[in-house]
Amino acid sequence: MMTHxxxxxxxxxxxxxxxxxxxxxxxxxQVGETRVLLGVSGGADSVALLRAVDEVRSxxxxxxxxxxxxHGLRDGSSTEAEWVSDxxxxxxxxxxxxxxxxxxxxxxxxxxxxxxxxxARYDFFQRVAVKSGCPYIAVAHTANDQAETILHHIxxxxxxxxxxxxxxxxxxxxxxxxxxxxxxxxxxxxxxFLQELGQEYLTDQSNIDERFTRNRVRHRLxxxxxxxxxxxxxxxxxxxxxxxxxxxxxxxxxxxxxLQAVLxxxxxxxxxxxxxxxxxxxxxxxxxxLRQAWLLQDWPRQRMGFDVWQRLVSLVxxxxxxxxxxxxxxxxxxxxxxxxxxxxxxxxxxxxxxxxPMPHPK
Numbered sequence: 501m502m503t504h505x506x507x508x509x510x511x512x513x514x515x516x517x518x519x520x521x522x523x524x525x526x527x528x529x530q531v532g533e534t535r536v537l538l539g540v541s542g543g544a545d546s547v548a549l550l551r552a553v554d555e556v557r558s559x560x561x562x563x564x565x566x567x568x569x570x571h572g573l574r575d576g577s578s579t580e581a582e583w584v585s586d587x588x589x590x591x592x593x594x595x596x597x598x599x600x601x602x603x604x605x606x607x608x609x610x611x612x613x614x615x616x617x618x619x620a621r622y623d624f625f626q627r628v629a630v631k632s633g634c635p636y637i638a639v640a641h642t643a644n645d646q647a648e649t650i651l652h653h654i655x656x657x658x659x660x661x662x663x664x665x666x667x668x669x670x671x672x673x674x675x676x677x678x679x680x681x682x683x684x685x686x687x688x689x690x691x692x693f694l695q696e697l698g699q700e701y702l703t704d705q706s707n708i709d710e711r712f713t714r715n716r717v718r719h720r721l722x723x724x725x726x727x728x729x730x731x732x733x734x735x736x737x738x739x740x741x742x743x744x745x746x747x748x749x750x751x752x753x754x755x756x757x758x759l760q761a762v763l764x765x766x767x768x769x770x771x772x773x774x775x776x777x778x779x780x781x782x783x784x785x786x787x788x789x790l791r792q793a794w795l796l797q798d799w800p801r802q803r804m805g806f807d808v809w810q811r812l813v814s815l816v817x818x819x820x821x822x823x824x825x826x827x828x829x830x831x832x833x834x835x836x837x838x839x840x841x842x843x844x845x846x847x848x849x850x851x852x853x854x855x856x857p858m859p860h861p862k
Contacts, residue, residue: 501590501657507785511584513794515691516555516693517546517689518591518682518685518689518690518693519552519556519693520553521555521681521682521684521685522549522552522553522554522556522681522682522685523552523559523560525681525684526553526556526560526562526681527560527606527809529668529669529679530567530627531549531560531562531636532560532561532562532563532622532677532692533560533562533636534561534562534563534634534635534636535560535562535563535565535632535633535634536553536563536564536565536634536636536638537565537566537625537628537629537632537634537636537637537638537640538550538553538565538566538567539568539621539637539638539639539640540566540567540568540587540588540640541566541568541580541584541626541702541703541704542580542584542585542587542594542701542704543640543701543703543704543707544582544687544690544691544694544701545640545641545642545682545687546639546689547587547641547694547699547701547827548682548693548699549611549638549639549681549682550566550587550591550631550642551683551693551694551697551699552682552693553679554593555639564593565593565594565595565596565628565632565634565753566587566594566595566596566630566773567592567595567596567598567624567625567629568581568585568586568590568595568596568597568598569597569599569600569620569621569624569625570597570598570599570600570601570843571600571602571615571617571620571621572599572601572602572603572734573602573706574705574706575600580702580734580854581597581599583702585596585597591627593704594632594791596628596632598624599853600620600624600858601819602617602620606621606696607725614712614714615677615799618730622672624804625637625639625672625678626672626673626676629672629676630673630675630676631777635675635676635677635678636676636677636678636681636682637676637677637678637679638673638681639678639679639680639684640680640787641666641680641682642682642683642685642686642687642690643682643683643684643685643686643687643708643717643734643738643815644686644734645683646665646683646688646737646741647733647737647738647740648665648714648717648718648768649665649666650662650740650741651713651717651721651722651725651737652664652714652717653665654712655717655721656713657805657806659806660744660747660748660751661743661744661748662704663740663744664741664744664745664747664748665737666680666683666754667680668680668683668859673771674707686734698814699793716737720732733816748855750841751784751785751788752788754785754790755785755788755789755791755792758781758785758789759773759789759792759796761774761777761795762777762778762789763793766796768796768797769840769843769844769845770800770840770841770842770843770844771796771797771841771843772839772840772842773793773839773840773841774804774838774839774840775816775835775836775837775838775840776838778816778839778840778854779816779817783810783813783817785811786813786816786817787810787813789807789832790809790812790813790816798801799829799831800828801831802828802829803828804828808827808828810816811825811827812825815833815835815840816835816840820837823835823836827842829844830844830845831843831845832843832845
């Protein structure tokens with residue numbers, strides 16, 4: 501493993517575009533003079549993020565902590581954890597390791613392995629960030645990941661919000677923000693950067709396991725589209741994402757203002773809205789107003805797909821045909837033509853409602 505290049509050289513040499521891109525991103529998002537937790541799996545993307553941040557940490561006044569979660573899903577995972585620990589030691593950075601039995605957790609919860617692993621990973625990152633005093637958690641999603649995510653959403657079925665893809669940053673909890681400094685950087689640039697450094701990295705065999713939908717999108721669907729339809733398909737998807745983000749941002753601003761006008765009262769388990777006023781809204785705007793109301797309540801969004809939102813829209817705009825509908829998570833919606841009341845069963849757990857201005861959903 502070669503010693504990393506001097507920081508000044510890295511910032512001036514055109515071969516180190518990844519370093520400059522990460523430095524620019526962090527400065528634009530005002531991430532400086534602070535502590536940052538880096539999620540490092542040992543793969544090319546996360547190792548590149550680590551090396552790039554290491555190049556600029558003195559310049560930006562960053563204190564860096566490395567976190568690695570061993571999911572216990574394959575032979576050799578403990579060796580990978582040791583490899584990440586050694587890399588952190590080589591760079592003089594603290595490393596926090598943890599192991600979790602994702603397969604067992606998946607079986608117990610009934611959730612898929614992918615979702616269980618993702619949840620365990622972010623739970624771990626958040627715990628370590630709080631314990632180590634890191635306001636930021638940086639993960640290594642790339643422009644390729646963004647294109648794959650958008651295409652995955654399209655194939656699965658999505659609305660405007662899903663076309664936005666992966667957000668560049670989002671709040672995980674009070675005082676902890678998840679950031680993605682490599683989201684505008686291609687995987688090809690990342691591999692070239694690591695080759696220039698002489699930096700080794702690990703290959704995650706789960707990334708080629710086509711039992712996972714995301715891997716089939718990456719290894720089958722995107723190459724097919726690139727080869728037979730559009731050689732620049734990734735760039736086209738990224739442009740679509742940016743346009744969707746612009747449109748969704750405007751729609752959310754309008755919907756939040758409208759929600760303030762129609763909100764009659766709310767409690768952690770009950771929400772009352774002015775159905776008379778909402779009935780005059782376009783279906784698209786009404787759907788977003790209802791979604792913003794749901795976010796305000798901090799109710800679960802799993803299983804709240806397009807068809808479910810459309811049933812709520814129909815309840816408001818055609819109350820004479822249906823007076824009441826059942827929704828996921830033991831939630832009932834009733835409309836008498838004047839008011840829409842949405843109630844959650846007392847037996848279902850709810851998050852505490854924060855008293856104050858309506859939050860901006862992330």
